[in-house]
Amino acid sequence: MxxxxxxxxxxxxxxxxxxxxxxxxxxxxxxxxxxxxxxxxxxxxxxxxxxxxxxxxxxxxxxxxxxxxxxxxxxxxxxxxxxxxxxxxxxxxxxxxxxxxxxxxxxxxxxxxxxxxxxxxxxxxxxxxxxxxxxxxxxxxxxxxxxxxxxxxxxxxxxxxxxxxxxxxxxxAPENSGTAPSGKTTREFVMSDKPLHLEASLDKEIYYHGEPINVCVDVTNSSNKNVKNIIVSVDQVATVVLYSNDSYVRAVALEESGDAVAAGASLKKVYTLTPLLICNRERRGIAVDGKLKHEDTNLASSSIVKEGVLKEVLGILVSYRVMVKLIIGGSVGVELPLTLMHPKxxxxxxxxxxxxxxxxxxxxxxxxxxxxxxxxxxxxxx
Structure with missing residues (x-):
């Protein structure tokens, strides 16, 4: 049957x-x-x-x-x-x-x-x-x-x-996807004549659960500082809006590449991350979709809110972002928002x-x- x-x-x-x-x-x-x-x-x-x-x-x-x-x-x-x-x-x-x-x-x-x-x-x-x-x-x-x-x-x-x-x-997930997210930043240093430039982009805005996320990172290091490491993560932001408006940020996929960019050098590379609940099963505070008895679930889908609806009554709102960080003593970063949902x-x-x-x-x-x-x-x- x-x-x-x-x-x-x-x-x-x-x-x-x-x-x-x-x-x-x-x-x-x-x-x-x-x-x-x-x-x-x-x-x-x-x-x-x-x-x-x-x-x-x-x-x-x-x-x-x-x-x-x-x-x-x-x-x-x-x-x-x-x-x-x-x-x-x-x-x-x-x-x-x-x-x-x-x-x-x-x-x-x-x-x-x-x-x-x-x-x-x-x-x-x-x-x-x-x-x-x-x-x-x-x-x-x-x-x-x-x-x-x-x-x-x-x-x-x-x-x-x-x-x-x-x-x-x-x-x-909505049928129509928006523009693929991208971002860039430039950091200047006191003891350097030239800056450090970071640019990152995704190939699309909407990803489905279990689908790999490709992050293109382009670093042009014209400064006299050395980039010691490049860290790329997919962060889940869960905001409890009903009673406290607290936000919980958890990296649900993380890659510490170990890639270094020396002074005066450049690097262009695509990093691939796949956020999955199975890799976050033991972590407290990870937002997950509603679960029925005897059924498994997945990471919570991104929340789409109707215009004009008061967010205070929506319980828990979930969003996702890709963070790209360059470690140089401190850090230089770019944030890329994305939507993670099930296909219709x-x-x-x-x-x-x-x-x-x-x-x-x-x-x-x-x-x-x-x-x-x-x-x-x-x-x-x-």
Whole structure:
């Protein structure tokens, strides 16, 4: 069976409510975000009170068990709740995706479709990697779908009647690349008649994760000083804008070439660096893309912010730069900004994409009869 024919599922312990999702990654296109479409079904003989679904975005900057003077180390950035049962509208009048329509036919009268829409000012799923001896999540922006049964939205929720399922909000590289970055600087010295000139450039602006970055370095040393070493690095700058505006700068790829340029000499060379998470796995504070259970992740993608959106609510902003430094007692350097992201996938090959391009996420009641009847697509536990 094709690996694309997969539905993710999560069930409550009492089997009163479950979550079925054809997609757990939702794309932020800067000017719009994929809507979260759902289909709900409940066992009415077990469900004797209303049922709700909640979409939330949380910024966590400490473990759940950390509590100082009654203050939790987390902040709710966004929360939306929909009542699914009893239904708020006629099921036949709502708009269905192709997947929802198929599941509606299988589930019968107890299925109720509805949608969530992401606001365009929410952050993407990203976190700061903990150290090897740290436990739990230290600093992360995460999204969660929660389905539960309770007397009201504010009432205490029974854990046995609750489902939690993590989703991710991602950004892909824009199709149009800008001008290839370049920079130059000139340093004059007191005891030298002529200066030292450094010029550096990249071959393009946007790089994909795992792609080598070629840095062209051109040094013309007309001074009487000797360049002892050339250091080239790809730096990740992660700025926590929600509560402290602290910036963490980490070199995620580094080459200390050992190249020397004597007084009156010149050097032109291309250095190749490949920033990878596998080379930074044990380092605390490295920003990584949101992670789902049993899945690996990568270095965090560059953040693209919509114009006019307040950066203070975007959690963690990530950017990258190439630094070229000449060591001459002190240092002479050039900074080149770049964009590091995933390429946009070919959504036309995904069978769960509707004609309007929206992924479908489904909430379904679980039963053995339905499980036996659901031969295609394949069902897998997240």
């Amino acid at each position: 094709s690996p694309k024919n997969v539905i993710f599922k999560k069930m409550a312990k009492d089997k009163s409510v479950g979550v079925y999702m054809a997609k757990r990654d939702f794309v932020d296109r800067v000017d719009s975000v994929d809507p979260v479409g759902k289909l709900s079904s409940y066992s009415l003989c077990q469900l004797k009170q209303p049922a709700f679904v909640q979409l939330s975005c949380t910024f966590r900057y400490g473990r759940d068990d950390m509590d100082v003077m009654g203050i939790a180390f987390r902040r709710e950035i966004y929360m939306a709740i929909r009542q699914v049962y009893p239904p708020m509208q006629d099921r036949e009048q709502s708009t269905h995706t192709k997947m929802q329509g198929k599941l509606l036919r299988k589930l019968g009268d107890n299925a109720f479709p509805f949608f969530f829409e992401f606001p365009d000012n929410l952050p993407c799923s990203v976190g700061l990697q903990p150290g090897p001896k740290d436990s739990g999540k230290q600093c992360v922006v995460e999204f969660e779908v929660k389905a539960f049964s309770a007397e009201s939205q504010e009432a205490k929720v029974r854990k046995r009647s609750t489902v939690h399922l993590m989703i991710r909000k991602l950004q892909y 996938p070919d959504l036309g090959t995904n069978i769960f994409i509707s004609r309007c391009g929206h992924e479908c996420m489904c909430l379904l009641h679980f039963s053995e009869a339905f499980k036996a009847s659901l031969h295609s697509p394949k069902v897998t536990n997240p």
